[in-house]
Amino acid sequence: MPNAQLTIDPTFTIGAADRRLFGSFVEHMGRCVYGGIYEPGHPDADPRGFRRDVLELTRELGVSVVRYPGGNFVSGYRWEDGVGPVGDRPRRLDLAWKTVETNAFGLDEFMTWAVEAGVEPMMAVNLGTRGVQEACDLLEYANHPGGTQLSDLRRKHGAEDPYGVRLWCLGNELDGPWQVGHKTADEYGRLAAETARAMKMIDPSISLVACGSSNRRMPTFAAWEATVLEHTYEHVDYISAHTYYDPSDGDRASILASAVDMDNFIREVVATADHVAAKQRQKRKLKISFDEWNVWYESRLQADLDRRGWVEAPALIEDDFTAVDAVVVGDLLITLLRHADRVGVACQAQLANVIAPIRTRTGGPAWRQSIFHPFALTARHARGTVLRTEPVGPTYETKRYGEVPVLDTVAVHDEETGELAVFAVNRGPNELPVDLDLRGLPGLRAVEHVTLAAGADPAATNTEAEPTRVTPRQLTTPTPDGGRCSVALPACSWNLLRFAPQS
Structure with missing residues (x-):
């Protein structure tokens, strides 16, 4: 295979690597909450029932923001059920995931957990089933200092200070026929605009996310965004995007190119939002909240739902992620960074057990899935300004996306430290030599080359018995000579190349 070429120059900037791009998602679904982040009686649980091992892994993962409580779950949720004395809380049927919700964990517990985890809620x-008043009530309970019925109720429940939640989603996936309270674009757009106006009367400092399409394959995609934004553009700060990539069909060449689809998705949502802005003479550029994304063996979901009745916190879509899946997740993170000028928030779904980087056994240990590693390393080292990279190299053919590049890259330059982080994915089945031109950043030395390669054992997973089977390894990278060097990216791999000023 011929060498690929990559030139990196600090002149060609995209935008800041916003910490909110490294978000996660906690939904009342399966064992994400119960048996995941929260398990009273577990040997490693604190007095509030939070699993310390999961908290430690959440911090190691580098999660910045966590979306809660859903997801599909939120479209039938009564937030009042999850506050106050746990013994007084009602048990409810959750229609989204066909479970019994105990409400032992709710808003008050989540906010306490978020502080412990060091994440923004x-x-x-x-x-879906509620509207303007209930949204305003929740905001008043969460953010108003005191002196009103709901803010004083929060204080009575033990939270003297406001929670100060800054980011709010105006519902979830209301375009989906599966959603409780499914609406047309006009119905949702009008309701979202009314809710946004009222919520900002209570707290003008908050940022709001309008629901975009549930995925790019929806028949109403783009038309939904255009109609919703016609109603809401002046009142919201973000439009959401959701996508999952299913490797179940075994088409490895296509699943490795999933980021091509995400890239097109982002461009199309941006184009639609900018079209509405032009029509309305809006000067402000709306951003995307990509608040659900991941690899997901989605074809297995219906069987999970059909084989049981109404139970509490069943094991649901607890996918075992492979080494290939980890490479795909690393590539999706590259794409999010490459659109840092227009993607302001991103949340990988979900945090624990449910298509998650962290797995647990009830009563037992927690471990890192393969996809944990590219997320943690990207969150740790993507600090500073994202630089535009235009790699030149070979391509290959896929069934889903046609001809795609073998190499995908992005670079992040930390102006304060002078460090450069290059994130690169080799989608091909063979080692790929890459010639790096770093003359725009003279005086750099190589710090490390970290790789997670799936070429030798693509189906390998991390399990309770073998929790470190898929982990990154170190390779050697030569220090640039005259601003140039060559690196070899292993077959089917995600890579982090770090450079720093010579001391």
Whole structure:
């Protein structure tokens, strides 16, 4: 295979690597909450029932923001059920995931957990079965200092200070026929605009996310965004995007190119938002909240739902992620960074057990899935300004996306430290030599080359018995000579190349 070429120059900037791009998602689904982040009686649980091992892994993962409580769950959720004395909380049927919700964990517990985890909370309001008043009530309970019924109720429940939630989602996936309270674009757009106006009367400092399409394959995609934004553009700060990539069909060449689809998805949502902005003479550029994304063996979901009745916190879509899946996740992170000028928030779904980087056994240990590693390393080292990279190299053919590049890259330059992080994915089945031109950043030395390669054992997974089977390894990278060097990217691999000023 011929060498690929990559030139990196600090002149060609995209935008800041916003910490909110490294978000996660906690939904009342399966064992994400119960048996995941929260398990009273577990040997490693703290007095509030939070699993310390999961908290430690969440911090190691580098999660910045966590979206809660859904997801599909939120479209039938009554937030009042999850506050106050646990013994007084009602048990409810959750229609989204066909489970019994005990409400032992709710808003008050989540906010306490978020502080412990060191993450920013991102709350979703129910615009499926509820509306403007309930959203305002929740905001008043969460953010108003005191002196009103709901803010004083929060204080009575033990939270003297406001929670100060800054990010709010105006519902979830209301375009989907599966959603409780499914609406047309006009119905949702009008409700979202009314809710946004009212919520900003209570707290003008908050940022709001309008629901975009549930995925790019929806028949109403783009038309939904255009109609919703016609109603809401002046009132919201983000439009959401959701996508999952299913490797179940075994088409490895296509699944490795999933980021091509995400890239096109982002460009199309941006184009639609800018079209509405032009029509309305809006000067402000709306950003995307990509608040659900991941690899997901989605074809297995219906069987999970069909084989049981109404139970509490069943094991649901607890996918075992392979080494190939980790390479795909690393590539999706590259794409999000490459659009840092227009993607302001991103949340990998979900945090624990449910298509998650962290797995647990109830009563037992927690471990890192393969996809944990590219996320943690990207979150740790993507600090500073994202630089535009235009790699030149070979291509290959896929069934889903046609001809795609073998090499995908992005670079992030930390102006304060002078460090450069290059993230690169080799989608091909063979080692790929890459010639790096770093003359725009003279005086750099190589710090490390970290790779997670799936070429030798693509189906390998991390399990309770073998929790470190898929982990990154170190390779050697030569220090640039005259601003140039060559690196070899292993077959089917995600890579981090780090450079720093010579001391």
